[in-house]
Amino acid sequence: MGDSLLLNILLLSPLLSATLIFLINTLVGHVKQYIFTFLALAGSGVSALFALYVSYNSYFENKLFVSHLFTWLDISHFSIEVALKADALSSFMILFVAPVSFLIHVYAAGYMHKDESYGRFFAYFNLFIFFMFLLVLADNPIVMFIGWEGVGLTSYSLIAFYFKDIKNTYAGNKAFIVNRIGDFGFLSALMLLFVMIGDDGFSFEAIFSNLGEINTPMLTLIALLLFVGAMGKSAQIPLFVWLPDAMAGPTPVSALIHAATMVTAGVYMVARFAPLYNITVNVSLFIAYIGAFSALFAAVVATRQYDIKKILAYSTMSQLGFMFMALGVGAYSTALFHMFTHAFFKALLFMGAGAIIVAFHHKQDIRELRGIRYSVPFISSMMFIASLTISAIPPLSAFFSKDAIMSALYASGHIDIFFIALIASLLTAFYMFRMIFVLFFSKGYQEGIQSNKSMIYPMAILTLLSVFAGVLNFPEIFGGNLQISHWLHLADKTIEMSHLQEILLMSLNTVLILGVIFYTYKRYAYTDKIEHENNTSLVANKFYIDELYNMMIVKPLNYLSGFFDKKISNSLIDNSINNLAFSYAKFGRLFSYIENGNVRFYALYILFGVVLVFVYLYWLLGATL
């Protein structure tokens, strides 16, 4: 099979299945549910298989897959090619995006079982992974932008999936609008890049080879604007407000889009533009600080959340903050590796949350879900493992990825960022185990509904992955050789660190985290502490960020558009045009006085006319004679 055909099938099979599902869903009434299931799983399954094949070849044989689909625009010097390219970075992305998507599809088939909008859900879902593949596989930033916008759009429609409740629609709108702000940054950066070096082609390769032609302030601006795009997609301060609200969507959506794939697009994009960020050191540092503050902020807020999905949402934001910290100090492949492990354990956590929500009659508040360990033993043990993973307990996968981030931060010399990261990672253990202990380690017993098999199996696979995925990037200190980092061969900054320091750092981290878990156990397990928490504090109200944005941005905008509507549009423009029309009518009425229908007046006018003609004739004759 040709390499390009392979990539095309990988990209287009979800699109095809989305189209088919959409057509069947709209044109045919009363379709059996398994038809949709088959189509959706076939679409994402084919993609997953091909993605594994592509990454396998890329990893072991350094094979480069390219596919030129068609030429979009061709205007003299400039042409936009719609081309796909699976280099190491893209292959790495699809290596976890495609299989995790497939697993979540399987899970969703169980979660959405007997839902009235089953077909619509999977049409969106498959469309989403099509756009995600387009984003990841694009060979130039313009095609990438199409994928970028596409995932934003499908994310919107999936958040607002149960649109009958107006709150969900609001959440969808919020996600879409906040993402638009980020997209504005991305798009502006692309335009600037295009104006600067668009003449010599616009593929990533051409852009990076021509970066030297741009002067430094402009490069800084471009890098900054690109990062604004990443902020929006990856929910970093200040554009994170949509992510917690995005939990309004069905839980598989949260697992797929708002944990494993779409929110990582920002990280991917920054890593993709690594040559640019290596030059603009100040922007990189800015990224690291934004990541640090996001990680800390989200971790702090998560300690006072009660909605199981919101805790996970803030945790996602916090983990993304870790990735951005690593990106900021130039440890690109480390950030990507954390993204890789994060996709597994966060998808697993969301799936577990979804399974619990389904099993216990759509209750989401952890205070109402206490004492459920014995009715959902599988789910609770898997979530326990996932929580250990996210807290970076050795030898689970996130231990390797998070420890690599910590080492990189420490080695980069930015000790302030390192300490913020340390606090955030301790808080991670705290809020995760707060949730776990409240949910599973408390007195009482609640009877739950037995979970669907198709929900349990993907979770089991993800549990294995989140336990063992760390093997892929074994650090040197344990006799590994950082295969993934070598494979990605990104423009990483080298880390100078002795093995002794690294071991000390690791053990310190682990001991501290274990201490935090123990403290959390004492505080929350088998106690009623959670019931007596103060809900009026700054943290419980998420630092009033939503209210602040409301006051600073939404209200003034509302007022301004009201002003434009009432004063400018209605009073100024409408009135002036109406006045013009009315005065014209009045002016016309003036003439209508002379046309009164009275024949005698007409005779008079004729007389005037004749007199005028005569005067003219006289003047004419007088002039000639």
Add this chain to the structure above:
Amino acid sequence: MLKAYMILSIILFSIGVVGLVSRRNIIVIYMSIELLLNAVNLSLIAISADLADSSAQVMSLIIIAIAGSEAALFMSLFVVLFRNKGSLDANLFDVLGDKHG
């Protein structure tokens, strides 16, 4: 002499115009029209006599004939108009114009 005739003709014509414009009775308006015609006739005849060319006199005879038939037409019109409105006030017959004016 021509000058005197022409002045008389102009005076007659002016009276006709003033009558046509200012009077409201349709019969008087008609009389004013006749006055206009006859002013023209007078000037034609005077010029014809002055130039010793009789063709203009023929023309004025034709005008008188046409004015006569016109008179018959006008009389029947008066009757119709009077039947419609019960009056011969010219201001009542203003259906040509814009009523809102």
